[in-house]
Amino acid sequence: MNRLLGVSEHLRWLLDQRWSFNFTLSARVRGAISVLQLTHALAWVQRRHPLLAVKIATDEHQQPRFVSEGVPNIPLRVVKRQGDDHWCEETEAELSLPFPWNSGPLLRVLFLQGEVVSDLIITCHHSIGDGLSVLYLIRDILQEINTPDSYREILPELPSWEEAILLSDDSINSDAIAVIAPTQKIAAPDADLVLNCVSDQKGIQASKRSSILHWCLSLEETAMFVSRCREKQTSVQSAICAAFLLSMAKEINSPADAVHNCVSPCNVRNYLVPAIEEDFGLYVCGLFTSHTLKPETTFWELAQEIKHQINDLIAPDKIFKYIPPTKAFLSTRPNPKMLYQQMVKKGDLCVTNLGRLNIQQEFGSLYLDAIYGPIVQSSENIKIVGVATLGSKMFLTFTFSESVLPRSLAEKIKAGVMDLICEVSNGTLNNN
Numbered sequence: 001m002n003r004l005l006g007v008s009e010h011l012r013w014l015l016d017q018r019w020s021f022n023f024t025l026s027a028r029v030r031g032a033i034s035v036l037q038l039t040h041a042l043a044w045v046q047r048r049h050p051l052l053a054v055k056i057a058t059d060e061h062q063q064p065r066f067v068s069e070g071v072p073n074i075p076l077r078v079v080k081r082q083g084d085d086h087w088c089e090e091t092e093a094e095l096s097l098p099f100p101w102n103s104g105p106l107l108r109v110l111f112l113q114g115e116v117v118s119d120l121i122i123t124c125h126h127s128i129g130d131g132l133s134v135l136y137l138i139r140d141i142l143q144e145i146n147t148p149d150s151y152r153e154i155l156p157e158l159p160s161w162e163e164a165i166l167l168s169d170d171s172i173n174s175d176a177i178a179v180i181a182p183t184q185k186i187a188a189p190d191a192d193l194v195l196n197c198v199s200d201q202k203g204i205q206a207s208k209r210s211s212i213l214h215w216c217l218s219l220e221e222t223a224m225f226v227s228r229c230r231e232k233q234t235s236v237q238s239a240i241c242a243a244f245l246l247s248m249a250k251e252i253n254s255p256a257d258a259v260h261n262c263v264s265p266c267n268v269r270n271y272l273v274p275a276i277e278e279d280f281g282l283y284v285c286g287l288f289t290s291h292t293l294k295p296e297t298t299f300w301e302l303a304q305e306i307k308h309q310i311n312d313l314i315a316p317d318k319i320f321k322y323i324p325p326t327k328a329f330l331s332t333r334p335n336p337k338m339l340y341q342q343m344v345k346k347g348d349l350c351v352t353n354l355g356r357l358n359i360q361q362e363f364g365s366l367y368l369d370a371i372y373g374p375i376v377q378s379s380e381n382i383k384i385v386g387v388a389t390l391g392s393k394m395f396l397t398f399t400f401s402e403s404v405l406p407r408s409l410a411e412k413i414k415a416g417v418m419d420l421i422c423e424v425s426n427g428t429l430n431n432n
Helices: 007-018 035-048 086-095 131-146 161-165 198-207 219-231 236-251 299-313 323-330 336-346 407-426
Strands: 002-004 022-030 055-058 064-067 076-080 107-113 117-125 210-216 259-267 284-292 349-356 366-376 383-390 393-401
Touching (some): 007 161, 007 323, 022 086, 086 117, 117 131, 131 349, 131 383, 210 366, 210 407, 219 236, 219 393, 219 407, 236 259, 236 299, 236 407, 349 366, 366 393
Antiparallel strands (some): 002 064, 022 117, 107 117, 210 393, 383 393
16 A cells, blocks of 8 residues: 545544544453464454555655555554453553554554453554444454454455545545435544654653543443433434533533533444445544533433534535645644644544444354443543443443543543433433
């Protein structure tokens, strides 16, 4: 591979110069996995997905390109599993560890090996992938471990999705955009050439390491919450955003006239013609909504407001209009520090929801028991919520920077969210 980075890929590469813009997905697997099996599976998926074997190099015009020449194997680190919370501790460290993007690859794997239960922690540089891509990657790995050599399709190299829908004059090609997306999913996080060395970045990460809280809803709690959202004609995404915004505003004593910004990353795969299916890549754009939480603002009122703003933003004539001006902006070689400062001002909360995961859980003797993430490095005041529903159970993560939000306060925000979800599920919240 040898191609220029697309708009979204380029933005994330620049942001990574200032702040480690990694994300992780953690999979809990029941069943024995050997290091040799995992090593062979990683070798195969690196061949299957072209972006798993790239580095980033700058050309004579200082424009970044994905290049595959001379990229080593996917790094694998093996650690003995210490318990059910071990993955969380390791993930906090993984998020702040930058990638050597000029040598690659831009993905690494941490295997917390246990005799009965193990955890796979996939850390990905955000320029090459999103949450759904890593989910499909986990499936491919488990399938290869279960049945080696059973499926050998190598996927083609693809341009960035923005380049695929741009015409020669950088206008949008309507023929490359689906009029109506057949399904609507929220996936993976989003944010809107002076090059810093990786060594310079390490000092930044050390003082601003993210912390993670994690939990899951039971089968019954998940079913009741989803059912109640349908009854109120709102979305699960909007309800989760509302619960976190209200709980955060309460716990931090937010002024009544404060504006709260929320980012809901949107999966664009089904908006493209032809639709992108299970290729590994970055296929998200950010939907930014703004809300003033007054004392009289109710939960369902806020959830409906979020839903309506999101629905307005995902209209086909609006969702991609940012691409040409952003491409022009990137051609000016913006300073990563300036870009990062602009990003921090854009949101208080990012809720990235993979939705109900449409993948198998059984792989022979292996069983995919849980998915936590996507988990993104929290930057300054932005709090990150990752949501995934697997086997009818909803798994949530809440990522924050303790230099901005003390852990004790984050625990109170989580408790407030769960109280709201419980009241919603039990039907006791009504219109409040």
